Amino acid sequence: MYRTSKETQERKDAKRQLILDTAAKVFAERGYHHTSVKDIAGEAGISVGSFYFYFKGKEELFVELYDSIVLAFQQTTDMVLDIHNFSLPKNMTRVITANLWMYQNRRDIARVMLIEAVGLNPAFEKKRAESIQDSCRSMEEWFKRFKINNPVRIPNERVAALAFESTFHYLVVDWLQSDEERKLTDSAYALSIYNLQALGIQFQEHEIQRYVEETLSMLEEQK
Amino acid sequence: MYRTSKETQERKDAKRQLILDTAAKVFAERGYHHTSVKDIAGEAGISVGSFYFYFKGKEELFVELYDSIVLAFQQTTDMVLDIHNFSLPKNMTRVITANLWMYQNRRDIARVMLIEAVGLNPAFEKKRAESIQDSCRSMEEWFKRFKINNPVRIPNERVAALAFESTFHYLVVDWLQSDEERKLTDSAYALSIYNLQALGIQFQEHEIQRYVEETLSMLEEQK
Amino acid sequence: MYRTSKETQERKDAKRQLILDTAAKVFAERGYHHTSVKDIAGEAGISVGSFYFYFKGKEELFVELYDSIVLAFQQTTDMVLDIHNFSLPKNMTRVITANLWMYQNRRDIARVMLIEAVGLNPAFEKKRAESIQDSCRSMEEWFKRFKINNPVRIPNERVAALAFESTFHYLVVDWLQSDEERKLTDSAYALSIYNLQALGIQFQEHEIQRYVEETLSMLEEQK
Amino acid sequence: MYRTSKETQERKDAKRQLILDTAAKVFAERGYHHTSVKDIAGEAGISVGSFYFYFKGKEELFVELYDSIVLAFQQTTDMVLDIHNFSLPKNMTRVITANLWMYQNRRDIARVMLIEAVGLNPAFEKKRAESIQDSCRSMEEWFKRFKINNPVRIPNERVAALAFESTFHYLVVDWLQSDEERKLTDSAYALSIYNLQALGIQFQEHEIQRYVEETLSMLEEQK
DNA sequence: AATGAATGAGCATTCATTCAT
DNA sequence: GATGAATGAATGCTCATTCAT
Numbered sequence: 001m002y003r004t005s006k007e008t009q010e011r012k013d014a015k016r017q018l019i020l021d022t023a024a025k026v027f028a029e030r031g032y033h034h035t036s037v038k039d040i041a042g043e044a045g046i047s048v049g050s051f052y053f054y055f056k057g058k059e060e061l062f063v064e065l066y067d068s069i070v071l072a073f074q075q076t077t078d079m080v081l082d083i084h085n086f087s088l089p090k091n092m093t094r095v096i097t098a099n100l101w102m103y104q105n106r107r108d109i110a111r112v113m114l115i116e117a118v119g120l121n122p123a124f125e126k127k128r129a130e131s132i133q134d135s136c137r138s139m140e141e142w143f144k145r146f147k148i149n150n151p152v153r154i155p156n157e158r159v160a161a162l163a164f165e166s167t168f169h170y171l172v173v174d175w176l177q178s179d180e181e182r183k184l185t186d187s188a189y190a191l192s193i194y195n196l197q198a199l200g201i202q203f204q205e206h207e208i209q210r211y212v213e214e215t216l217s218m219l220e221e222q223k
Numbered sequence: 224m225y226r227t228s229k230e231t232q233e234r235k236d237a238k239r240q241l242i243l244d245t246a247a248k249v250f251a252e253r254g255y256h257h258t259s260v261k262d263i264a265g266e267a268g269i270s271v272g273s274f275y276f277y278f279k280g281k282e283e284l285f286v287e288l289y290d291s292i293v294l295a296f297q298q299t300t301d302m303v304l305d306i307h308n309f310s311l312p313k314n315m316t317r318v319i320t321a322n323l324w325m326y327q328n329r330r331d332i333a334r335v336m337l338i339e340a341v342g343l344n345p346a347f348e349k350k351r352a353e354s355i356q357d358s359c360r361s362m363e364e365w366f367k368r369f370k371i372n373n374p375v376r377i378p379n380e381r382v383a384a385l386a387f388e389s390t391f392h393y394l395v396v397d398w399l400q401s402d403e404e405r406k407l408t409d410s411a412y413a414l415s416i417y418n419l420q421a422l423g424i425q426f427q428e429h430e431i432q433r434y435v436e437e438t439l440s441m442l443e444e445q446k
Numbered sequence: 447m448y449r450t451s452k453e454t455q456e457r458k459d460a461k462r463q464l465i466l467d468t469a470a471k472v473f474a475e476r477g478y479h480h481t482s483v484k485d486i487a488g489e490a491g492i493s494v495g496s497f498y499f500y501f502k503g504k505e506e507l508f509v510e511l512y513d514s515i516v517l518a519f520q521q522t523t524d525m526v527l528d529i530h531n532f533s534l535p536k537n538m539t540r541v542i543t544a545n546l547w548m549y550q551n552r553r554d555i556a557r558v559m560l561i562e563a564v565g566l567n568p569a570f571e572k573k574r575a576e577s578i579q580d581s582c583r584s585m586e587e588w589f590k591r592f593k594i595n596n597p598v599r600i601p602n603e604r605v606a607a608l609a610f611e612s613t614f615h616y617l618v619v620d621w622l623q624s625d626e627e628r629k630l631t632d633s634a635y636a637l638s639i640y641n642l643q644a645l646g647i648q649f650q651e652h653e654i655q656r657y658v659e660e661t662l663s664m665l666e667e668q669k
Numbered sequence: 670m671y672r673t674s675k676e677t678q679e680r681k682d683a684k685r686q687l688i689l690d691t692a693a694k695v696f697a698e699r700g701y702h703h704t705s706v707k708d709i710a711g712e713a714g715i716s717v718g719s720f721y722f723y724f725k726g727k728e729e730l731f732v733e734l735y736d737s738i739v740l741a742f743q744q745t746t747d748m749v750l751d752i753h754n755f756s757l758p759k760n761m762t763r764v765i766t767a768n769l770w771m772y773q774n775r776r777d778i779a780r781v782m783l784i785e786a787v788g789l790n791p792a793f794e795k796k797r798a799e800s801i802q803d804s805c806r807s808m809e810e811w812f813k814r815f816k817i818n819n820p821v822r823i824p825n826e827r828v829a830a831l832a833f834e835s836t837f838h839y840l841v842v843d844w845l846q847s848d849e850e851r852k853l854t855d856s857a858y859a860l861s862i863y864n865l866q867a868l869g870i871q872f873q874e875h876e877i878q879r880y881v882e883e884t885l886s887m888l889e890e891q892k
Numbered sequence: 893a894a895t896g897a898a899t900g901a902g903c904a905t906t907c908a909t910t911c912a913t
Numbered sequence: 914g915a916t917g918a919a920t921g922a923a924t925g926c927t928c929a930t931t932c933a934t
Contacts, residue, residue: 477788477791479702480790561787561788562788564787565700565787567700567703568700571846578842579843599862599866599874600862600863602856605840605859605860605863606859606863608839608843611839612836612838612839612840613835615838616832616834617835619797620802623794623795623798633825635824636824636828636829639822640828641832643822643866644864644867
């Protein structure tokens with residue numbers, strides 16, 4: 001129809017988003033394979049038929065959910081990055097803190113990214129690997145550029161970037177398993193120290209602590 | 224029971240092992256959820272009925288497979304550890320190298336552990352989290368003990384241990400995705416440096432290189 | 447829910463009923479355990495999926511079928527009962543006649559009740575026992591009340607009630623086995639006599655015969 | 670082998686009997702359809718292979734079990750019958766008492782006969798119907814002969830015989846369902862009265878009571 | 893746009909029976 | 914005679930997807 005007014009489109013987008021959010025929640029609760037399309041539709045208060053009007057299928061929905069989360073992470077990362085006064089300790093700490101903050105605020109999303117998105121099928125696995133590589137690529141660049149002017153010990157930037165990115169993994173998995181309201185962001189400082197040292201970057205402890213705090217403030221404001 | 228000769232029992236054990244090995248291979252190729260019991264039985268050259276004679280079900284098989292891999296990792300780790308001349312740089316390097324070596328030699332097992340074992344179901348997820356915690360616990364101990372006599376910077380041992388354990392993750396995932404015969408153990412040195420520095424442990428680069436090499440020799444011999 | 451028109455609901459109910467009727471027929475022909483869900487679906491001209499849309503499972507279907515038959519028997523019994531001019535000979539004869547008439551008209555239902563419903567599983571067996579007890583309870587009441595004003599010989603009302611209810615059993619089983627179009631209701635008179643005498647109730651033979659006939663007329667009319 | 674000595678044959682028979690008894694017990698506990706050959710073999714302490722040496726299959730075993738029970742009932746009935754001083758009240762009471770006594774002493778057998786043997790499959794159903802008819806035939810004879818010299822009211826001997834035989838049914842089913850150690854034989858008197866009256870047979874109450882008691886004594890002695 | 897009835901391929905699991913040892 | 918590993922057909926049930934209304 002040529003008369004898809006802006007309003008109509010917005011309503012449509014809103015429903016898409018509702019479905020995506022509901023799916024994230026349900027996938028997180030029951031797992032991708034134990035969640036049926038009927039479950040999602042039911043939870044979202046729509047019919048299966050409607051579901052298929054908005055999404056091509058269950059897998060496509062998941063891919064879109066995944067992409068939207070990756071995008072959200074990128075946007076948040078971009079937001080906290082200080083590219084004018086570039087400083088590796090500052091920006092790495094900010095990135096780490098921002099990541100933990102996001103997982104913390106959307107436990108369901110953490111589950112989807114770190115657990116449900118794993119081992120879906122070979123095709124998705126490839127996509128996931130590529131998205132990891134994307135994340136690593138910029139890190140690798142940072143490391144290489146930093147190395148030029150600083151006496152650091154990074155035998156292999158790629159390995160370092162992959163290691164750095166991995167570093168969140170079990171921390172979040174462990175947090176997901178714990179019921180208690182433990183704060184994931186409380187680990188931001190320690191995790192930053194771990195990775196900064198790992199790269200042989202010089203830093204002052206109190207400045208790291210400050211970076212963590214200022215990042216959290218920024219994020220809470222923007223929320 | 225008469226005539227349950229040792230020979231018969233051995234044949235039975237061998238068949239169990241055959242099924243486990245076949246399952247690891249097939250799960251790695253097609254993924255847990257896209258592998259049917261019929262697939263496994265077919266690939267192993269037995270009937271579905273036989274499968275169920277040896278295993279209670281598909282999930283039970285997976286759990287056993289998982290446990291056997293965890294055990295194999297533990298045993299290999301124990302083997303390469305030098306507990307008499309205890310040195311953290313040496314032993315951490317050895318553990319890292321041994322882990323990479325094992326993944327390298329059993330690509331299927333790497334896939335099962337890092338990909339297929341993730342997100343199976345809540346119960347298994349708990350088991351997995353516990354097995355991760357087990358691994359971390361001993362690391363945490365090492366770190367704490369080391370801290371007593373050495374001037375290191377580890378704000379939180381638990382976070383450090385979880386970060387350390389995670390460090391393999393994307394490295395192996397990335398390697399699994401690459402078809403080429405890239406050597407995973409080639410990253411042992413860089414990964415060791417990353418983690419040793421992360422903990423603020425003092426070391427000589429050449430000695431790390433030597434630890435990597437001696438570990439690989441040990442493992443190849445034992446094979 | 448919009449457009450859940452009465453018509454749609456009726457079509458749905460009709461399909462449920464179709465499945466129930468088909469199931470009764472197929473269970474009667476092949477027996478519960480030798481009937482697969484696929485059989486029922488095929489015979490009803492629907493897919494297995496549809497079957498499971500209407501019923502939770504094979505057993506649940508059977509339970510519902512059983513319940514619906516029990517209900518039908520109760521309703522028919524209630525219909526033929528003359529509670530205004532209460533007379534034990536009359537009402538007992540009517541109940542006996544009505545029961546035989548129902549079995550006669552739905553041979554499949556007779557089979558399901560007397561044969562297929564037996565020994566399904568412990569849970570169902572309990573349910574069946576309870577439904578028998580229900581039937582007996584009211585009989586027991588009748589007997590006790592009757593005893594007050596009449597010189598009858600009933601040493602134990604419960605035993606009498608159970609015996610009375612049983613009395614149909616082999617008669618119907620025997621009839622089910624016979625292919626010929628023997629009329630089960632032809633035994634209504636003899637069976638009534640048996641049970642009336644058993645309870646020591648006084649009656650006139652010709653009046654019993656009349657009760658049988660008037661009951662059959664009522665039932666044929668209502669059909 | 671031509672050297673199947675008597676001793677060997679006896680051992681074989683004993684094992685057959687063991688399997689039959691075990692089967693009765695297990696069928697009674699779990700039901701025919703929920704009992705596997707493995708279950709029976711396991712419970713009997715033999716291998717499945719052995720089971721198939723002694724019996725052609727599961728169904729054949731059941732048929733033989735059924736036949737043996739029918740035979741046992743016949744033998745017991747024959748035993749308690751007083752054919753020299755033939756009296757219908759006496760012999761009917763004796764038969765009723767003996768039947769209840771047998772069910773009481775072998776709850777498993779009661780279950781097998783009244784529950785598990787029902788609805789096995791069409792072929793067996795036919796067999797069962799025939800065995801019921803057999804039982805009825807002699808009753809019918811008794812009734813007809815008795816009628817000649819006594820003023821009884823039995824409009825149809827066949828119906829009477831079927832009703833008589835049925836009379837045990839729900840009484841035993843109800844008893845099977847009750848956990849308590851209620852005595853089934855306590856109902857012998859009431860049930861005898863019910864059936865004797867049903868046939869219009871004259872009797873003295875105290876003599877019936879005596880018949881019940883003497884039958885129980887006989888049976889307990891013979892046990 | 894929305895609904896939910898309909899489909900049927902697919903899957904885990906069971907179990908009576910056979911047979912080599 | 915005894916054993917128990919091996920077989921594979923059969924079955925109840927699920928669920929992603931389609932489509933008539």
